[in-house]
Amino acid sequence: MTFWIIQALNGISFGMLLFLLAAGLSLIFGVMKVLNLAHGSLYLLGGYLGLTVLRFTNSFLLALAAAVLGVTLLAVVMERTVLRRIYGEELRQALLTFGFLFIIADQALWIWGGNPQTLPKPQAFTRSLQMGTIVFPSYRFLVIAVGIVMGVALWWLQERTRLGAMIRAGVDDEEMARGIGVNTPRLFTGVFALGAFLAAVGGVMGGALLGVYPGADFEVLLLAFVVIIIGGLGSLKGAFVGGLVVGLIDNFGKALFPELALFTVFAPMAAILAVRPTGLFGRA
Amino acid sequence: MSPARLIGLLAGLLLLAAPAFLSSYYLGLLTKMLIFALFAMSLDLLLGYTGLPSLGHVAYFGVGSYTVALLSLRVVKTFWINALAGLAAPTLVALAFNLLTLRARGTYFLMITLALAQVLWGIAFGWRSFTGGDDGLPGISRPTVGGWSIAGEVPFYYVTLVGVALSLWCLSIIVRSPLGKALVGIRESETRMRVLGYNVWAYQYVASILAGFFAGVAGILFVYYNGYVGPAYLSVVMSGQVLLMVILGGAGTLVGPALGAGIILLLENFLSAYTERWLTILGIIYVVVTLFAPRGVLGVLRGRLRAGRAAA
Numbered sequence: 023m024t025f026w027i028i029q030a031l032n033g034i035s036f037g038m039l040l041f042l043l044a045a046g047l048s049l050i051f052g053v054m055k056v057l058n059l060a061h062g063s064l065y066l067l068g069g070y071l072g073l074t075v076l077r078f079t080n081s082f083l084l085a086l087a088a089a090v091l092g093v094t095l096l097a098v099v100m101e102r103t104v105l106r107r108i109y110g111e112e113l114r115q116a117l118l119t120f121g122f123l124f125i126i127a128d129q130a131l132w133i134w135g136g137n138p139q140t141l142p143k144p145q146a147f148t149r150s151l152q153m154g155t156i157v158f159p160s161y162r163f164l165v166i167a168v169g170i171v172m173g174v175a176l177w178w179l180q181e182r183t184r185l186g187a188m189i190r191a192g193v194d195d196e197e198m199a200r201g202i203g204v205n206t207p208r209l210f211t212g213v214f215a216l217g218a219f220l221a222a223v224g225g226v227m228g229g230a231l232l233g234v235y236p237g238a239d240f241e242v243l244l245l246a247f248v249v250i251i252i253g254g255l256g257s258l259k260g261a262f263v264g265g266l267v268v269g270l271i272d273n274f275g276k277a278l279f280p281e282l283a284l285f286t287v288f289a290p291m292a293a294i295l296a297v298r299p300t301g302l303f304g305r306a
Numbered sequence: 307m308s309p310a311r312l313i314g315l316l317a318g319l320l321l322l323a324a325p326a327f328l329s330s331y332y333l334g335l336l337t338k339m340l341i342f343a344l345f346a347m348s349l350d351l352l353l354g355y356t357g358l359p360s361l362g363h364v365a366y367f368g369v370g371s372y373t374v375a376l377l378s379l380r381v382v383k384t385f386w387i388n389a390l391a392g393l394a395a396p397t398l399v400a401l402a403f404n405l406l407t408l409r410a411r412g413t414y415f416l417m418i419t420l421a422l423a424q425v426l427w428g429i430a431f432g433w434r435s436f437t438g439g440d441d442g443l444p445g446i447s448r449p450t451v452g453g454w455s456i457a458g459e460v461p462f463y464y465v466t467l468v469g470v471a472l473s474l475w476c477l478s479i480i481v482r483s484p485l486g487k488a489l490v491g492i493r494e495s496e497t498r499m500r501v502l503g504y505n506v507w508a509y510q511y512v513a514s515i516l517a518g519f520f521a522g523v524a525g526i527l528f529v530y531y532n533g534y535v536g537p538a539y540l541s542v543v544m545s546g547q548v549l550l551m552v553i554l555g556g557a558g559t560l561v562g563p564a565l566g567a568g569i570i571l572l573l574e575n576f577l578s579a580y581t582e583r584w585l586t587i588l589g590i591i592y593v594v595v596t597l598f599a600p601r602g603v604l605g606v607l608r609g610r611l612r613a614g615r616a617a618a
Contacts, residue, residue, distance in 0.1 A: 057413045107597060113359050114596045116416055117553065120361075120546055121592025128585035240542055244424050247417040255413065281432055288425045292406055295418065299409045 024155050029277050030270065035162040035231065037269020038169025042224035043242055044249035044261040045176060046217030052193040052256030053213045055112060056105065059119040062243030063126035064218045068093045068225025069234035070134050073141050082144035082230075090222045097218030101211050109210075123239065131236050138235035141226065165227050172220065173262055180258060189213065193256055245272065248291045254301025263302065321467060330459045334531075335575055337463050339568050340470045341527045346551040346563030347477055348520035353549070354557030355481060356513040357493030358407075361416050361545055362423030365403065366396035366518035368540035370525025372430065375443045375535040385449035392526040393519065399426075400518025408510055420542070427540040442536025446529060456530075466527050473523050477560055480516065489513050490558075547588065554595050556604030565603055 047061045071089040076082065100122065108114050147161040180186040191199040192209055200206045225234070228242070249268045253260025268287060275286025294301065321340075325333055349363045373395040377388045403422050410418045430437045437443070448457045456462045480486050488509050491499045500506050529535050538544060547570065555566025570591075578584055599606050 051413060055413075057416055104593065104597065112412060113416075114600055116359075116413070117549070118593055118596045120549075121589040121596065123589070124543070124546060124585045124592065125589030128583055128589065132583065132586075240424075244421055247421050251414065251417060251421070285425065285428070288421060291421065295406055295409055299411075299414065 027156055028158060029273055031158055031162060033270035033273035034266060035165040036273055037266040038166050039224050039228045039231070040242070040245050040249050040269050041169050041262050041265030042172060042220045043246040044253065044265055045258060046220035047246050048250055048256055048261050050214055050217040053189055054210050056119070057112070057116045058217065059116055059243065060122035060126060061217065061221055061246065062239035063123050064093050064097060064221035065225040065228065065242050066130055066234060066239035067096070067126060068222030069141065069229030069238070070130055072226035072229055073139055073234060076141055086223070086226045089226045090219055093222035094215050094219045098211055098215050101214040127236065127239055136236055138233045140233040141230040143230045161230065165231055168223070168227055172223065176258055245287065248287055251291050251301055252294050254303040257303040260301055260303035325460045325463055333459050333463055335571065337466050337531055339571050340466050341524050341531060342548065342551060342567040342571060343564035344470045344473050345521055345524035346548050346555070346567045347474065347560050348517045348524065349548055350552045350557055350560070350563045351477065351517040352514055353552055354559065355486065355493060356489045356510055358510060358514065359416060360419040361549065362419035363517070363521055363548060364540050364545045365423040365426050366400055366521035367525040368426060368430065369396040369399050370522035371529040371535045371539045372437065374526050374529050375446050378446055379443055383449060385451050388449070389526055393522050396522030396525065397515060397519050400515045404511055404514040408507060408514070423540060423545060424542070427537055430537040430540050440537060442534060444534045446533045446535065448530050462531070469523060469527055473520050474560065477520065481560065485509070485512070543585065550588065550592055550595070554591065554602055556602030559604055562602050562604040569603070
């Protein structure tokens with residue numbers, strides 16, 4: 023029983039990280055119609071930037087802030103200078119971000135080296151909680167909490183604010199949104215930055231949980247894909263539910279059938295794709 | 307004779323005579339170029355002709371390589387058996403994978419192809435006892451074909467040349483056939499083709515299986531070329547590289563991907579001597595090509611030619 027509870031908690035905390043990534047990826051796609059293949063790279067960069075700032079300042083909060091700021095700025099520059107030039111061309115944009123995937127991965131390898139590194143956890147969350155026979159690191163609870171808070175904040179932003187209304191309008195019909203006075207170029211920059219922000223938060227939180235290493239970018243990108251394929255593109259609810267499902271399956275898969283790890287995640291994806299090609303909550 | 311045919315004929319003659327004037331090092335490079343030219347052309351059948359942008363075309367290349375490697379190391383060394391199995395395996399994988407991928411459209415198609423290829427990478431990387439894991443499988447010797455050893459650079463070059471030329475011949479027949487025309491029609495407008503009574507799904511399915519088959523041919527040649535197979539054969543970097551070859555050269559043609567393969571491999575060969583940051587360069591080429599030359603080198607050349615004619 024203990025094994026199941028601990029693995030479930032591990033799965034949920036990982037699922038929250040995947041949710042952060044998938045929510046950004048999904049939001050960017052929903053509004054801008056861009057499949058950002060460099061999304062995992064933003065996560066990786068967030069982790070590495072956090073690591074460096076932590077080394078100098080010993081403050082987790084400062085590291086988080088710096089990483090988020092750095093990655094978001096980079097995303098704004100990327101969107102303004104490059105992506106903007108070819109809006110409306112899905113494949114070209116995806117290929118463009120594919121280029122960034124390689125550039126960022128290679129530069130990160132150059133700067134931070136090839137060895138896996140782990141961010142030190144924040145001081146208040148280094149201990150483990152004990153409940154009966156179950157011992158569980160408190161940091162994992164922090165990750166779960168951050169995921170839930172972000173989820174609620176995103177929901178509130180989307181459903182209850184003026185910006186959210188603009189985002190929803192952009193998802194439904196970008197041209198109409200422009201017609202009724204939404205400044206879509208600025209909205210696009212904002213949405214891309216928001217996605218990058220979420221990825222960077224994920225990177226720092228994940229960096230202390232799983233470590234940062236070359237290849238982590240692509241690993242999380244793929245799992246975020248699976249989340250989106252299961253949950254449906256452009257759906258916040260889909261990203262949340264999908265994140266939990268994939269987090270749990272991945273974790274139990276790795277624990278029970280270590281050699282088939284990827285298989286256990288991709289099998290349900292294939293099944294869902296066969297039944298509902300647009301995902302559980304996605305719209306066609 | 308049209309200028310295009312003349313250029314083709316000259317290129318063919320040059321390729322035939324290449325061993326006479328190239329050192330064995332450059333002959334090796336040329337062999338690799340031929341293999342990747344075929345790999346890129348097979349992807350272009352999907353991307354350029356049918357309009358299906360697969361990010362996971364390495365799956366078939368890698369399965370071809372691994373099948374030959376595993377068989378020749380563990381079971382038999384007979385060339386024909388290995389080659390046939392090496393062709394059958396990627397074709398079967400294509401049969402299975404594309405039942406799934408073709409359920410998806412547009413962005414979903416990009417994601418699902420990338421994800422499926424990564425499953426195979428995961429198996430190659432994780433299943434140490436079977437695939438050798440990260441270390442891969444070294445020591446695959448080049449076989450004897452009809453009592454004739456092709457271990458040397460020159461015989462292997464000719465075998466590759468024959469294999470690639472035969473494949474190119476098949477591919478050029480395919481793209482000029484009614485099937486090929488229908489694929490281009492589907493690329494331009496699926497709806498219109500459906501209205502005209504074409505079973506769009508069936509055409510796409512056939513195209514993706516053919517593309518998988520020819521990628522498998524390239525995979526078989528490459529495993530004999532290197533004498534080694536590893537997870538890199540199934541990696542996203544390989545996927546990215548071959549996709550870039552297609553786009554850089556010019557999608558929607560057979561010459562374009564071959565040209566792209568030549569350019570990328572030449573660049574890799576020369577730049578790797580000066581810098582370890584090849585991936586960064588690859589990424590930069592990606593960005594530059596997608597931004598400024600989406601129709602590739604061939605598109606730019608054609609544009610020039612047309613502009614020249616218009617001026618004259």
